[in-house]
Amino acid sequence: MPLLKYLAGYPPELLVQVTRLLEQGRLADSVRQRHPDGHDVRTDRALYDYVIALKAACLRNAEPVSKVAYDSKLNVIQHALGTHTAVSRVQGTRLKAKREIRIASLFRDAPAAFLRMIVVHELAHLKERQHDKAFYALCVNMEPDYHQLEFDLRMWLTAHEPLPGS
Numbered sequence: 405m406p407l408l409k410y411l412a413g414y415p416p417e418l419l420v421q422v423t424r425l426l427e428q429g430r431l432a433d434s435v436r437q438r439h440p441d442g443h444d445v446r447t448d449r450a451l452y453d454y455v456i457a458l459k460a461a462c463l464r465n466a467e468p469v470s471k472v473a474y475d476s477k478l479n480v481i482q483h484a485l486g487t488h489t490a491v492s493r494v495q496g497t498r499l500k501a502k503r504e505i506r507i508a509s510l511f512r513d514a515p516a517a518f519l520r521m522i523v524v525h526e527l528a529h530l531k532e533r534q535h536d537k538a539f540y541a542l543c544v545n546m547e548p549d550y551h552q553l554e555f556d557l558r559m560w561l562t563a564h565e566p567l568p569g570s
């Protein structure tokens with residue numbers, strides 16, 4: 405099956421449906437129909453406010469986040485869709501870890517639901533480093549539709565991948 409690198413691990417019968425939509429040129433439309441709303445989180449400043457507001461609502465007791473930015477160099481597939489780093493700084497005699505959240509720039513133009521999903525993903529990493537059960541439980545706690553949204557996001561990415569030879 406072509407071009408389903410974003411969907412590795414999903415059940416074959418789902419992938420058959422996705423392949424059919426892709427071949428019919430209807431995949432992007434079918435995702436857009438389910439997620440028609442965009443967002444206006446355009447700047448790093450707006451993204452910072454968005455992340456901090458969601459953190460305050462859902463994950464108040466996690467470590468503070470010092471920096472939030474869109475990153476055009478971020479390879480989406482590389483680290484499941486975003487990245488989170490802890491930058492260590494020596495402050496006086498204490499080593500202080502600062503948390504940064506970077507979101508791939510393509511989310512600027514993604515449906516609002518996908519921006520929310522990716523921010524939930526990155527916020528969950530403040531508490532859980534690995535993509536394990538505890539991590540996904542935290543994601544679902546913040547966004548009950550998390551798993552469906554992640555699948556839809558992966559379909560969206562698949563639909564926007566250039567076809568081979570084009």
Ligand SMILES: [Zn+2]
Pocket residue numbers: 483484525529535
């Ligand atoms: Zn992750």
